[in-house]
Amino acid sequence: MKKALALRHIAFEDLGQLQPLLKKRGYDVTYFEVGVDTFEAVSPLDADLVVVLGGPISVYDLAAYPYLRAEISWLRARLLEDQPTLGICLGAQLMAAALHAKVYPGSQGKEIGWAPLQAGESAADMPYLKKLLGNDTHVLHWHGDTFDLPAGARHLASSERYRNQAFAWGRNCLALQFHPEFDVRMVEQWLIGHAHEIAHTQNLSLATLRLDAAHYGAPFELASQAFWDGWLTSISALAHA
Numbered sequence: 001m002k003k004a005l006a007l008r009h010i011a012f013e014d015l016g017q018l019q020p021l022l023k024k025r026g027y028d029v030t031y032f033e034v035g036v037d038t039f040e041a042v043s044p045l046d047a048d049l050v051v052v053l054g055g056p057i058s059v060y061d062l063a064a065y066p067y068l069r070a071e072i073s074w075l076r077a078r079l080l081e082d083q084p085t086l087g088i089c090l091g092a093q094l095m096a097a098a099l100h101a102k103v104y105p106g107s108q109g110k111e112i113g114w115a116p117l118q119a120g121e122s123a124a125d126m127p128y129l130k131k132l133l134g135n136d137t138h139v140l141h142w143h144g145d146t147f148d149l150p151a152g153a154r155h156l157a158s159s160e161r162y163r164n165q166a167f168a169w170g171r172n173c174l175a176l177q178f179h180p181e182f183d184v185r186m187v188e189q190w191l192i193g194h195a196h197e198i199a200h201t202q203n204l205s206l207a208t209l210r211l212d213a214a215h216y217g218a219p220f221e222l223a224s225q226a227f228w229d230g231w232l233t234s235i236s237a238l239a240h241a
Contacts, residue, residue, distance in 0.1 A: 001026055001027070001028045002025075002026055002027045002028065002048040002049070003027065003028050003030065003046065003047045003048050003049070004022050004027040004028065004029045004030070004047060004048065004049040004050075004051065005030050005031075005032055005042070005046075005047035005049070005050050005051070006029065006030070006031050006032065006050075006051045006052075006053055007032045007034055007050065007051070007052045007053060007071065007091070008031045008032065008033055008034060008053050008055075009034045009035070009053060009054065009055025009057065009090060010054075010055045010056065010193065012186070012189040012190060012192075012193045013053050013054040013055055013089075013190075013193075014031070014053065015029065015051060015053070015181055016179075016181040016182055016183040016186065017181060017182070017183045017221060017224065017225070017228075018051070018181045018228060021225070021228050021229070021232065022049075022232075025232055025236070027048070027049065030047075034055075034067060034071060035065070035067055038070075039067070039070045039071060039073075039074040040070075042074075044074045044075070044077040044078035044081075044083075045077070045078060045081060045083060047083075048084065049084045049085075049086070049235065050075075050078060050083070050084070050085045050086070051085075051086045051087075051088070051091070052071075052075065052085070052086065052087040052088065052090075052091030052092075052094055052095065053088055053089075053090070053091055053181075054088050054089030054090045054091060054142070054179065055089075055090045056194065056197065057090065058093075058103070058105075058145055059072070059090070059093045059094055059096075059097045059103040059145065059147075060103055060104065068094070071094060072094060072097050072098045073098075075094055075095060075098040076098040076099070079095065079098055079099060079169060079170070079173055082169075082170035082171055082172050082173060083172060083173075084172040084173070084235045085172065085173045085174070086173075086174050086175075086176070086231075087174070087175040087176065088176050088178075088179060088180070088181055089142065089143055089176070089177060089178070089179060090143075091175070092147070092166075092167075092175035092176055092177050093143075093145055093146075093147050093177075095150075095169070095173070095175040096147035096148070096149075096150055096164075096167075096175065097147070099150035099151070099152075099153065099169060100150065100151070101147050101148045101149065101150040101151075101153075102147065102148045103145055103146070103147040103148075104145065104146065104147070105144060105145055105146075106143070106144055106145060106146040106161075106162060108161040108162060109144070109161075109202075110143070110144040110197075110201050110204075111141040111142075111143055111144075111159065111161050111162060112141060112142050112143075112197075112198075112201060112204055112209075113140075113141060113204065113208070113209060113212060114138040114139065114140055114141070114212040114213070114215075114216045114220075115138055115139070115141055115159055115160065115161075116133075116134060116135045116136075116137060116138050116139070116159070116160075117132055117133050117134075117137075117139055117157045117158065117159055117165055117166075117178065118133065118134070118157065118158050118159070118160075119133045119134075119156075119157060120154075120155035120156045120157045120158055120165075120166065120167075121154075121155045122154035122155055122156055122168065123156050123157060125154055125156075125168065126156055126168060126174075126231075127230070128226065128227050128229070128230020128231055128233075128234065129156060129157065129166070129227060129230075129231075131222075131223040131224075131226040131227050132157075132180060132223050132224065132227050133157060136219070137216075137219060137220060137223045138212070138216040138219075138220060139178045139179065139180060139220060139224075140178060140179040140182045140213075140220070141159065141177070141178050141179070142179060142190075142194070143177060146162050146164060146177070147164055147177075148164070149164055149167055150167065150169065152169070153167040153168065153169050153175075154167060154168040154169075155167055156168055157178075159178075162177065164177065165177045165178055166178075172235055174231065180224040180227060180228070181224075182220075182224075183221075184213055184217035184218075184220070184221060187209070187210065187213045187217075191206055191209060191210070
């Protein structure tokens with residue numbers, strides 16, 4: 001059985017709709033609880049797939065969360081071997097940092113809520129991303145930080161507010177600033193978990209987030225399922241090439 005290791009920073013930001021798809025494809029899924037488990041005890045090269053999940057902390061908060069330094073070094077070792085790795089939101093920022101790119105507070109403020117993505121310069125390299133691009137699909141964004149594109153990375157997507165929404169590294173590594181793993185059924189978990197941030201973000205409300213999840217959620221999940229099927233098939237094909 002193939003092994004998938006998910007680096008989780010906060011309980012409710014889990015694999016979401018991706019978890020049953022991984023199990024269907026024969027992956028044994030294990031969570032690594034960042035801040036609790038130790039990176040020294042796990043080789044960065046053991047798992048067939050590593051997924052680095054989101055969380056409400058910043059990559060540059062190394063003094064407050066010193067284990068982030070170990071996580072970045074651990075990820076760098078895996079990325080340099082081009083082992084299948086996926087980063088989502090904070091995970092994408094950690095991948096950027098591991099590839100020596102700058103991560104910093106976004107100049108356009110927090111991007112929280114549902115909005116479309118536009119194709120980046122190298123989007124044609126990843127045809128299965130197409131379903132998530134364009135105005136027909138709104139995806140969930142939830143971040144305040146952004147990052148520079150790492151040297152050698154391929155730019156895949158942008159939003160109206162932030163250019164770097166997705167990049168590919170090597171043949172097997174993918175970083176996504178947005179949340180294609182989001183399970184719309186769990187929206188209330190996110191609204192509870194991020195209650196403080198929602199209350200202190202201008203022009204953001206629980207009512208709007210609920211209404212938009214109901215409006216955009218179903219087509220988003222269809223598009224994201226198609227994306228996941230395509231991406232998981234691609235890394236499986238590369239593994240057997």
